[in-house]
Amino acid sequence: MILILARDCTQPLLDEIVGEAERRGWRSEVSRGDEQTVVALSGTGDPQALEDAFRSRPEVDVLPILSYREYRQLRSRRRMLAGLASGLGLLTAVGAGIPVLGFLLPPKGTLADRTLVRAAGKDEIRERSARKVLVLGRPVVLVRLEGDRYFALSAICTHMDICQLDWSEERRQLVCPCHGGAFDLYGNVVQGPPSIPLASYKVEQLGADVFIRGEA
Amino acid sequence: MAHALWGLLRSPVPPELRTDLAFGLLILVLFLMQVATGILLTLYYQPSPAMVAESVQFIMRDVSWGWLVRGTHHWSAHALIAVCGIHLARSFCLGTYRRLGSATWYASVVVLALLVVLTFSGQILAWDNEAYWRLSRVVRQVESIPAIGRSLARVMRGGDEMGATTLSRTYSAHTMLVPWLVWMLIFLDTWLLVRCLRIRVGGTP
Numbered sequence: 009m010i011l012i013l014a015r016d017c018t019q020p021l022l023d024e025i026v027g028e029a030e031r032r033g034w035r036s037e038v039s040r041g042d043e044q045t046v047v048a049l050s051g052t053g054d055p056q057a058l059e060d061a062f063r064s065r066p067e068v069d070v071l072p073i074l075s076y077r078e079y080r081q082l083r084s085r086r087r088m089l090a091g092l093a094s095g096l097g098l099l100t101a102v103g104a105g106i107p108v109l110g111f112l113l114p115p116k117g118t119l120a121d122r123t124l125v126r127a128a129g130k131d132e133i134r135e136r137s138a139r140k141v142l143v144l145g146r147p148v149v150l151v152r153l154e155g156d157r158y159f160a161l162s163a164i165c166t167h168m169d170i171c172q173l174d175w176s177e178e179r180r181q182l183v184c185p186c187h188g189g190a191f192d193l194y195g196n197v198v199q200g201p202p203s204i205p206l207a208s209y210k211v212e213q214l215g216a217d218v219f220i221r222g223e224a
Numbered sequence: 225m226a227h228a229l230w231g232l233l234r235s236p237v238p239p240e241l242r243t244d245l246a247f248g249l250l251i252l253v254l255f256l257m258q259v260a261t262g263i264l265l266t267l268y269y270q271p272s273p274a275m276v277a278e279s280v281q282f283i284m285r286d287v288s289w290g291w292l293v294r295g296t297h298h299w300s301a302h303a304l305i306a307v308c309g310i311h312l313a314r315s316f317c318l319g320t321y322r323r324l325g326s327a328t329w330y331a332s333v334v335v336l337a338l339l340v341v342l343t344f345s346g347q348i349l350a351w352d353n354e355a356y357w358r359l360s361r362v363v364r365q366v367e368s369i370p371a372i373g374r375s376l377a378r379v380m381r382g383g384d385e386m387g388a389t390t391l392s393r394t395y396s397a398h399t400m401l402v403p404w405l406v407w408m409l410i411f412l413d414t415w416l417l418v419r420c421l422r423i424r425v426g427g428t429p
Contacts, residue, residue: 107289111264115286144286 010034010049010058013069017045025068028061029053052076124212124219127160131216138175138182138193143220147172148209149182150218151193160209160220161195167202182206244320247311248417252410254304258342261297262399269349271395273388276351301343308336328416331409338406345398351391359394360386 012025017040025047026036033053039046049058055072062068074082127141133152140149140163147163163182165171171186181198182191189200196205210221237245268287270279283290312332315321321329344362348355363386367377382389 107292108260108264110288111290111293112267113288115288 010055011071011073012047012049012062013071014045014047015043015067017067021067022047025062029058032058032061034058124221127211127218127220129217130156130213133158136180136193137177140173140175141220143209148220149173149175149206150211150220153193156213158211158213158218160211161191162207162209165189165202166197166204166206167200173206238323241320241323244311244315247307247314248413250307251304251311254300254307255406255410257300258297258304259403261293261300262403264293265297266399271349271392273351273391276349276391280350297346301346305336305339305343308332308339312336324417324420328413328420331413331416335406335409335413338402338409342398342402342406345394345402348394349391349398356386359390 012029014021014025017025022038022045026038029036029047029049034049034051037048037050039048055070055076059070059072062070125143127143127148127150128139133139133150135152135154138149138151140147142148143160149161149163150158151161152158161182163173165173165184165186167184167187167189171184173182173184173191176183179190180193182193182195184190184200184202187201189202190198191202191206192198194205195208197203212219212221265283268279268283268290270276280294283294287293315329315332321332348359363377363380366380367373369376378384380390380393381387382393
């Protein structure tokens with residue numbers, strides 16, 4: 009922005025100042041006082057050329073408040089800060105949006121009855137065999153006896169309550185990898201340190217799928 | 225509306241009110257977070273004594289990011305009370321509340337009281353043992369108010385005994401009645417502030 013001050017300014021002089029400035033690409037705003045007239049200029053013209061144009065006129069003072077270079081530096085700094093701020097805003101929006109969208113989607117595998125979780129298809133397990141599944145984050149072994157007789161056992165060894173049991177196909181037992189404990193298909197201890205049989209889960213068959221109740 | 229908001233954002237703030245404005249905006253942001261996470265929680269929360277424990281468990285364990293949404297709702301509620309308290313204590317001790325007129329001050333005090341009510345009713349919504357006895361103690365205290373105490377306690381319980389109606393009343397107050405009151409007071413506060421700043425700054429924002 010540039011201020012032009014003119015002392016005892018007559019109308020022709022004022023017209024000349026405004027005309028000169030507008031020719032050089034400035035927008036002007038005139039305020040007239042008793043003794044002094046101030047013309048405030050804003051725009052993107054060259055301040056140096058304007059200063060030169062009125063150098064020979066002692067009654068006209070040209071005061072650049074901010075050089076165009078300084079103004080450009082300020083503008084680019086402001087743009088950079090605005091860009092950084094909007095970038096951060098966008099990042100925050102995405103960071104907040106992901107959990108919100110995830111929250112809106114209901115978790116998979118749950119029915120209207122929330123404790124019932126799909127464990128496996130009926131034909132995925134052979135007769136007198138078992139399969140380990142995760143039910144609401146807890147390891148469970150789904151056992152199939154003959155035909156459509158299913159039940160589920162907790163797959164956590166009762167010895168330390170921490171190790172997960174694996175179904176061993178050749179031994180036809182649930183085997184604990186930590187201390188060698190083993191359980192039969194019904195959850196009874198056959199070998200090793202554990203002395204308590206496995207807890208069981210309720211199982212329900214709906215259509216072609218077997219569901220397990222989440223609570224033991 | 226957008227024009228007015230932009231003008232408000234661009235209008236100069238008296239230097240001595242800048243910290244107050246920052247606190248006010250922080251309170252607004254925290255309250256917006258409460259509204260957003262609260263709306264999300266109502267998607268899964270079920271306000272009936274038989275289902276409440278299970279639905280809260282479901283949110284915390286099975287819903288993706290459920291722990292984050294519930295945790296944010298819980299902790300930003302406490303942050304809201306703390307920030308509001310600091311804000312009011314600060315403007316009381318420094319005397320800045322005088323500059324904005326008494327209406328703003330009273331509205332802010334009522335907002336703080338309503339926020340305490342919101343936090344309390346939110347804890348009741350968990351409907352565990354602690355929540356149950358906490359509420360029954362408060363209801364008994366209300367009951368001891370002379371003349372109107374008994375009727376007031378009946379209104380709070382929704383009957384002569386604590387039960388399902390008490391929970392649904394608490395739920396209604398926590399999600400409908402009190403939040404809308406807080407919204408109205410926040411709007412009143414903002415409006416008073418804008419009016420006051422316009423007078424002080426002397427220009428149109």
